[in-house]
Amino acid sequence: MNMPVSAETLNEGLAAASCHRKERALPSPEQLRREYPASLDLMARIGAQRDAIRAILQGRDTRMLIVMGPCSIHDEQAALEYGRKLKALADEVKDRCLIVMRAYLEKPRTTVGWKGLLYDPERNGQGDIEQGLRRSRLLLLELAGLGLPLATEALSPLVMDYLGDLVSWTAIGARTTESQVHREMVSGLPMPVGFKNGTDGSIGVATNAMKSAGHPHHHLGVSASGAPVMISTRGNPDTHLVLRGGRGITNYDADSIARTVDELTSAGLSTSVMVDCSHDNARKQAERQIDIAREVMAQRLAGNDHIRGLMLESFLEPGRQNDGPDLVYGCSITDPCLGWSQTEALIRSL
Ligand SMILES: O=C[C@H](O)[C@H](O)COP(=O)(O)O
Ligand SMILES: C=C(OP(=O)(O)O)C(=O)O
DSSP, X not given: OOOOOOHHHHHHHHHHHHTTOOOOOOOOHHHHHHHSOOOHHHHHHHHHHHHHHHHHHTTSSOSEEEEEEOSSOOOHHHHHHHHHHHHHHHHXXXXXXXXXXXXXXXXXXXXXXXXXXXXXXXXXXXXXXXXXXXXHHHHHHHHHHTTOOEEEEOOSTTHHHHHGGGXXXXXXXXXXXXXXXXXXXXXXXXXOXXXXXXXXXXXXXXXXXXXXXXXOOEEEEEOTTSOEEEEEOOOOSOEEEEEOOBTTBOXXXXXXXXXXXXXXXXXXXXXXXXXXXXXXXXXXXXXXHHHHHHHHHHHHHTTOTTEEEEEEEBOSSSBBOOOSSSOOTTOBSSSOBBOHHHHHHHHHHO
């Protein structure tokens, strides 16, 4: 028989727990969405953008899907300037490519480091997540208002409840593709999702993720009003693999892509593949993305129509910089990016 816990024991337990954590209330997803609402027109446009991405991934539209933009956003003004330039470029090439802007607000770290605008908007280590959520939603609304479809990496499953309605394509990163919690979340997301291969270059974790996310799940979460709930999902039929290389391995060459397509075929999964030209494929040297993108496009022109997408890391200025007081405007503070003039020339040449 369970003995009732005394008030003293309960208080001692709570006191011990609070040595290791403090709590601060946040607005609920519903409150934030009401404060910064998406108009009906915008919701309809985002629905159409998700459908356009699905059409490419399913081979009904032969254009190339290109997910591109900064590694991370730390400065809204620079992100908006980039977004305006990208929109003009996207319109120019829209007969051949569907361009989706990377609007990445959460960064997964190998160990520790700045985790993105949403977690630490002032980059002072204070982690003002309430401010981060507000600034993130406002920025996504402004970027989406330019007419660009937006992409993000879903890192905390709770964040999609605040921002997911503004996103047309989502990535699950190499560090979280193996996580059951992320697979459960994807099974209930309303947009196409790319799973990256693992950080060691293996694609098995991503094919397992696609299988899992395609299934219905029951999992824990919070409701729009912020209450704990059990969530039941239907399974996401629109997932695909993103090849990003791995420790010492690249996987954008024709043989790697052919092996990947064979594995996807035998697993009965979508054989649509996106190549991430950055990360371990580029060995963190941004300029390599140019040759990789060209090489992948050449494979596609030679008849490999499983290749449906490219990912590029690009910003206003080339390279990267360490965070500090005298930042160069429009330059990444996480991974190195192509600069705008390189980006423009590459996209036109593709
Ligand atoms: O895309 C960005 C980084 O590769 C990723 O967030 C990991 O970064 P880190 O290894 O510098 O922590
Ligand atoms: C973190 C990223 O990628 P990956 O998960 O492939 O390292 C990213 O695309 O920003």
